[in-house]
Amino acid sequence: MIVIRGGVALVIAELTALLIYSVQNGSVNIRALLLHNLSDALASVAVVAGDALILIYD
Incomplete structure (x- = not known):
C-alpha cells in the first residue's frame, strides 16, 4: 500500500x-x-525503496 502512495507522490513531485x-x-x-x-x-x-525491501525481506 505504501509503495502505491509513494509512487503517486513521486509522479506528482516530478x-x-x-x-x-x-x-x-x-x-x-x-x-x-x-x-x-x-x-x-x-x-x-x-x-x-524502503517499503519494497520490507515487502521482499519481511
Missing part, C-alpha cells in the same frame, strides 16, 4: 518539478521551489 522548470525565468525563489520539489521526489523514491 510533474510539479517539470511545471516549475518550464516557467523558471532566473528567479531565485522559483529555483528554490524547484529544488524543494526535487528533494520531495527523492524522498518518495526512498519511501518506495
Whole structure:
C-alpha cells in the first residue's frame, strides 16, 4: 500500500518539478521551489525503496 502512495507522490513531485522548470525565468525563489520539489521526489523514491525491501525481506 505504501509503495502505491509513494509512487503517486513521486509522479506528482516530478510533474510539479517539470511545471516549475518550464516557467523558471532566473528567479531565485522559483529555483528554490524547484529544488524543494526535487528533494520531495527523492524522498518518495526512498519511501518506495524502503517499503519494497520490507515487502521482499519481511
